[in-house]
Amino acid sequence: MLRLDTDLLRSRAAAIGDGTHAEIARRAGIDRSVVTRLFSGTVPSLFNLTAIAWAYGIALDDLVPNAETKAEVPA
Numbered sequence: 001m002l003r004l005d006t007d008l009l010r011s012r013a014a015a016i017g018d019g020t021h022a023e024i025a026r027r028a029g030i031d032r033s034v035v036t037r038l039f040s041g042t043v044p045s046l047f048n049l050t051a052i053a054w055a056y057g058i059a060l061d062d063l064v065p066n067a068e069t070k071a072e073v074p075a
Contacts, residue, residue: 002064004038004049009063012056028055 013024021039025032028051038044038052044064053063 002043003041004044004052005063005065006039008058009052009056012058016056024052024055028052 009024013019013027018024018027021035022032025035028035028048030048030051034048038048044052049060049064052058053060
């Protein structure tokens, strides 16, 4: 299932001084309620993903990793 990597987004946003959902939304040009829903686990639309990815310079593959790349690989 498609899920936003909120840890990555949160760290990129914090690095440039965007600490709230409202600041992330403003930079990405989307509604604050959309950002709040994404952080709570709602499946993102391609439009919203693209807006966030462009705003923070994050590749879509990194912003929405598949389950295998997100899982820990045993040593």
